[in-house]
Amino acid sequence: MRDDIHTKGIPVLCASCEARHRGLCGALSDDQLVELARSTMRQKADDGKVLVGDEDEVERFSNVLSGVVKLTKTLSDGRQQIVGLQFAPDFVGRPFRSESSVSAEAATGVEVCSFPRRTLERMMAEQPGLEHRLLQQTLRELDEARDWMVALGRKTAAEKVASFLLMIAQNIDPAATEGQGADRSQAFDLPLSRGEIADFLGLTIETVSRQLTRLRTAGVIRIENTRHVVVEDVSRLAARAGG
């Protein structure tokens, strides 16, 4: 019997929400879920919508329900770097500090579920399991950030692009990219434009485009319509991603 069929006492809002299973809210009891839901807002945003500005006082945190949120940092002269991508059911926000240091922006159309920072911080104090989940998520984000530091600092443009495609593929379908299934093909939509991929990989648009063309020419991927990509052979892509 599935957990999510038990919806007695659970807010309608949360009934089919992924964050209740794999995300933060999994740490909450039904009662706590009801309490949190009282100050919760579910909202949709188109891509490009800035959810949290760089300098904003962050008064609300969010869970990503669908779509992709990009976290960016910008130098004073406009150079930009994407420092994280949040997929469902990731948490977005910086607890224990009111200014954010990163800007959060919808990369695709997204749905998020947001709640006041105060509410979360209060509930964290009375429910250690919540802080535990947050620690787990933060540790995972740190692992990811460090993986990308290696890519940014030490990989070539070709390896960066291959690594990026692999990361996206992995997020779309974790099973297809590991172990036995790694020799099958996999199709997906890129959640980022060429320019955003460039900002993620520390490259220019042109270099990203050229590397994608090379992968296409080499028969590693097919590009159906700039956003839709088919990886013909995941293991061959992985071989180009650099150890």
Next chain:
Amino acid sequence: MRDDIHTKGIPVLCASCEARHRGLCGALSDDQLVELARSTMRQKADDGKVLVGDEDEVERFSNVLSGVVKLTKTLSDGRQQIVGLQFAPDFVGRPFRSESSVSAEAATGVEVCSFPRRTLERMMAEQPGLEHRLLQQTLRELDEARDWMVALGRKTAAEKVASFLLMIAQNIDPAATEGQGADRSQAFDLPLSRGEIADFLGLTIETVSRQLTRLRTAGVIRIENTRHVVVEDVSRLAARAGG
């Protein structure tokens, strides 16, 4: 009256330890400190000593008491990237996962205080304050990692080297680099060799050396003996670090 003069009931080991104030152990009661100290080892290591190998099962966590620990990741062909520098009283280890994914190595001579992962994980379960401290530290590391992602992806070699010097200066003396004191000079020893700086900044040894020479020629820094650096004017260095 100073806290650290109260040493009644506190293990000798911990009496003068920074981790008890600014670090993890600050979350512990005297009794808990005693319990942790029972399975604690204080150890010195020379620079170059590998504290935690890449693939090791990590059975112990540590606090850095003095010196600098570098966290590195290595690609299969040997390319290396430093993904973090831990200063006293930082925590070293990856809770909730037995393999580490990063290697921890003494960059300078270091003193660390280590304890079994089991002990910490047990104490975390019964003392939420401990998990809170760990979350704070992890969030800070994540902020730092993301700052460096911007440097790695978007800054020029000159900006990277200036940013690095500034970061070190900040760690040596937080006061001297911010606000009013930013126009004064500051001297310190680099905790890393040229090769390590290169691995931190995603550059080659030669490029790091050339950029340091340029800063010296421009009168921004003096280099006394390859390791010892005097920043003549911190704000002038900051101007070269890229907004």
Next chain:
DNA sequence: CGGAGCATTGAAAAGTATCAAGCTAAGTGG
């Protein structure tokens, strides 16, 4: 004194960025 390990410097090569056209697809208005 001589060697070993870093560090610096120079010259050439490579990789990526920049500049400049075109191209494609999707929308807009005649």
Next chain:
DNA sequence: CCACTTAGCTTGATACTTTTCAATGCTCCG
């Protein structure tokens, strides 16, 4: 319905930064 526009992408030629390769210098230590 079709020219027109626009935004994002691709492709090409050139410039520039950084790497690579090579040689020399410095400093610590046996």
